[in-house]
Amino acid sequence: MEHKIKVAVNGYGVIGKRVADAVEAQEDMELVGVSDVTADYRVASAVAKGIPVYASTDEARQQMRAAGYPLVGGLSDLLGKVDVVVDCTPAGIGAANVDLYRSLGVKSVFQGGEKHSLTGHSFVAHANYKSTLGRDTTRVVSCNTTATVRTLTALQDAELLSKARGVLVRRATDPWESDHSGIMNTVVPEGRIPSHQGPDAQSVVPNLDVVTMAAKGAHTQNHLHFWTVELTRAAEAEEVLAALKAMPRIAFVKRSDGVVAVNSTVELMQDLGRPRGDMYEVAIWEDILTVQGNELFWTYTIDNQAIVTPENIDAIRALAGTVEDGAESIRRTDRALGVRADFTATD
Amino acid sequence: MEHKIKVAVNGYGVIGKRVADAVEAQEDMELVGVSDVTADYRVASAVAKGIPVYASTDEARQQMRAAGYPLVGGLSDLLGKVDVVVDCTPAGIGAANVDLYRSLGVKSVFQGGEKHSLTGHSFVAHANYKSTLGRDTTRVVSCNTTATVRTLTALQDAELLSKARGVLVRRATDPWESDHSGIMNTVVPEGRIPSHQGPDAQSVVPNLDVVTMAAKGAHTQNHLHFWTVELTRAAEAEEVLAALKAMPRIAFVKRSDGVVAVNSTVELMQDLGRPRGDMYEVAIWEDILTVQGNELFWTYTIDNQAIVTPENIDAIRALAGTVEDGAESIRRTDRALGVRADFTATD
Structure with missing residues (x-):
């Protein structure tokens, strides 16, 4: 021992x-x-x-x-x-x-x-x-940067990543602070572009060509990211999925399974018996991910408290x-x- | 007469x-x-x-x-x-x-x-x-497509537009239907990429190179768009602003004026005495818009009921x-x- x-x-x-x-x-x-x-x-x-x-x-x-x-x-x-x-x-x-x-x-x-x-x-x-x-x-x-690095280095490992541009729809506040912090019935764009997550990802992987924009949404659970990725070459969606599947801490979800929004993953984690309903993985929608030539578009959600x-x-x-x-x-x-x-x- | x-x-x-x-x-x-x-x-x-x-x-x-x-x-x-x-x-x-x-x-x-x-x-x-x-x-x-066409043709008129990739954070439902329609404490990504707004913009301007992704937010007023635009050449922010200012029905807002979110523009329209608080213009944040080389990043909000x-x-x-x-x-x-x-x- x-x-x-x-x-x-x-x-x-x-x-x-x-x-x-x-x-x-x-x-x-x-x-x-x-x-x-x-x-x-x-x-x-x-x-x-x-x-x-x-x-x-x-x-x-x-x-x-x-x-x-x-x-x-x-x-x-x-x-x-x-x-x-x-x-x-x-x-x-x-x-x-x-x-x-x-x-x-x-x-x-x-x-x-x-x-x-x-x-x-x-x-x-x-x-x-x-x-x-x-x-x-x-x-x-941070949670957003962790997800960004996991997903983009998965593409980098497969020599597929040229550059990535992301939009992050953040949760307004954590549930435990919802009584005194938060926003309601609005969306609040971050005051500058790039938002801090892109440069922060480069503090881990200096050669990442990444720019992020962000906004706070009127919800308290999970972030939702959208990415437009320029690949090094035209590729099939299967190649991208294979690259992602080779990376730990990424899991796929499907709309066809009824996972249609960030609240669906919150419920699913509780049903799986996760402590505090925690989701450690980046949950990528497999059936929304789209590749057009050398461009990749995807969306995923992350548990900002647990990732x-x-x-x-x-x-x-x-x-x-x-x-x-x-x-x-x-x-x-x-x-x-x-x-x-x-x-x-x-x- | x-x-x-x-x-x-x-x-x-x-x-x-x-x-x-x-x-x-x-x-x-x-x-x-x-x-x-x-x-x-x-x-x-x-x-x-x-x-x-x-x-x-x-x-x-x-x-x-x-x-x-x-x-x-x-x-x-x-x-x-x-x-x-x-x-x-x-x-x-x-x-x-x-x-x-x-x-x-x-x-x-x-x-x-x-x-x-x-x-x-x-x-x-x-x-x-x-x-x-x-x-x-x-x-x-539709409202989203109208805003997309206005802003992108402004760049097209100035021969600055190569291609545009957008993320649309939509309002969940209109205020008058809030009693029986809507979402709460979540974000719901649209089920497919591209979302319909990109192809719809091409029904007006067939040669637009545009792809959109979208999500519903937990709010009832206004949409918020983020765009990553590839310009035909490296440009200064001033050139982009000039192109936008030449286009009718686009107006600038500034965080430095206290317009920091979609609710700010709703309040401002009411203060301006607009009927029903309507905003006919695309409200672009002048002090968030960023140009890096031949890439343009911006965010704006639109009044889905009035535009x-x-x-x-x-x-x-x-x-x-x-x-x-x-x-x-x-x-x-x-x-x-x-x-x-x-x-x-x-x-």
């Missing part, structure tokens, strides 16, 4: 709680604990599940004590026990933590809300696991250096999480 | 009531009456405004009599008094009317819900007014043949409706 990677999660929010569960699901990792700044229902759920809880601030420590939680200690105590910390604090907060992690010799994974310059390295497992080995920190890119979960797990392994082969790490992660290539096949 | 074109509107719904008001606003047209199949609040509003009302069916005749409306007669009576009828009945119904109109020698304008093959001619004023002269019928294309109103007016004139110059017809229409090139300038 190899040494288990000891992992901390700092920030038990939308990403943190999912990463914590995913760490627990890995045979080669141990979730030592999670740390947070509140004592609200989210942290209460961690306590209820028996996850060791730490306080990131003095105020949180007092709140957790008042709530009667079995508080183990402070963030520094937690960091003293781990190999890798996954920083899932809100965007911008992580930047203040990097020096703390470095000073304690703890390797760190940040999220897409932070700037690339914070870590100097941005991560999508299939694209650049190898260049993460030996580093002390990396940044898992980066497996990437975080691989980033932990890459930083820890316990698995040198990215493909092997992806296999381990995906087996533990039940990631699928087809949601409706009986595999 | 020239002879006024006598006009009937068949179907007093979303399009019909707007066309009726727009006909009344033209100095060279007379609204002889409107005909409908119901006696509900929409028809009541026509009665209240003093518009002569006709019944399209025996059932409607009874309902209108029961409601105490000053019913003038049946649809055939109305058609006997006019030069042109604008058919604004629901999609598919119009197809059953074309023979009636022809048999009575009344020229007819249909809407985008009907097939191109019904009339053999599809209309956008700037693009093909001339080819409408001498015809007995035409079809004003075809001026096109219907021009179609009436083209069929009547009273004005041979399309540009002159557009000037008359736009002056009467208060169409603007800039919503915030004091012109």
Whole structure:
């Protein structure tokens, strides 16, 4: 039995709680604990599940004590026990933590809300696991960028990608914040072209010729992407499908199966028994995808809350250096999480 | 004083009531009456405004009599008094009317819900007014197609258009149907690529190289379009803006003026005193439009209920043949409706 990677999660929010569960699901990792700044229902759920809880601030420590939680200690105590910390604090907060992690010799994974310059390295497992080995920190890119890199590198691997132009219809806000954040009965275009996701994808794969435009829709679940891709040559749809099927964490859905919108995939994930209804895969509509000569058009939906979960797990392994082969790490992660290539096949 | 074109509107719904008001606003047209199949609040509003009302069916005749409306007669009576009828009945119904109109020698304008093959001619004023002269019928294309043709022919006129790929985020349903039709908290991609708007634009301008993809958003007002355009050559943004400014019925909006989303333009139209808050223009974000080499990226919003109103007016004139110059017809229409090139300038 190899040494288990000891992992901390700092920030038990939308990403943190999912990463914590995913760490627990890995045979080669141990979730030592999670740390947070509140004592609200989210942290209460961690306590209820028996996850060791730490306080990131003095105020949180007092709140957790008042709530009667079995508080183990402070963030520094937690960091003293781990190999890798996954920083899932809100965007911008992580930047203040990097020096703390470095000073304690703890390797760190940040999220897409932070700037690339914070870590100097941005991560999508299939694209650049190898260049993460030996580093002390990396940044898992955002949900939209993760999907963009997965799908476009699938085409790149098959030497089919010339350039890609995408339109991203984003969810307005996450469900847990719907009581105080969000939009209603409108669509809000992003204020600049390109939107940040294109350049962000290039922080992972510098030679990607990609431009993105984006808008916020009046819904709270999932993003929907449309892409116009110029291929290196005329191709058949079958070649494109084969390239996509060779890529992990992409799954096909079909309108003919009744999967007709983003809410359909949300329902399907719940029916499949996924924790929190999470979808780790990019769900591409196989029966909408169209190739005309050397142009490819497609649309897919992604679960903005869950898609980066497996990437975080691989980033932990890459930083820890316990698995040198990215493909092997992806296999381990995906087996533990039940990631699928087809949601409706009986595999 | 020239002879006024006598006009009937068949179907007093979303399009019909707007066309009726727009006909009344033209100095060279007379609204002889409107005909409908119901006696509900929409028809009541026509009665209240003093518009002569006709019944399209025996059932409607009874309902209108029961409601105490000053019913003038049946649809055939109305058609006997006019030069042109604008058919604004629901999609598919119009197809059953074309023979009636022809048999009575009344020229007819249909809407985008009907097939191109019904009339053999599809209309956008700037693009093909001339080819409408001498015809007995035409079809004003849908809101999305109208916007697509206006903007792309602006580039074509300036010899800048090579090809265009668009993503259309559509409103879910019209406000008046929000009680029984619509979607909530989701986005629904159209089931095929290309969506129908691209081929439909080619029914007006056959040499347009255009592909569209579309999705329904969870909102009831306005569509939002994103376009990736390949130009014939590298250009500056100023050249593109100049080409757009030379085209009627396109107006610029700016985020720096606080116009940040489709709801902003809805509010602005109301503040400008537009009837029903109608926006006849394509509202392009001047400060989001971006040119990179020979690629142009832009986003605009359109009022799906109102944008075809001026096109219907021009179609009436083209069929009547009273004005041979399309540009002159557009000037008359736009002056009467208060169409603007800039919503915030004091012109």
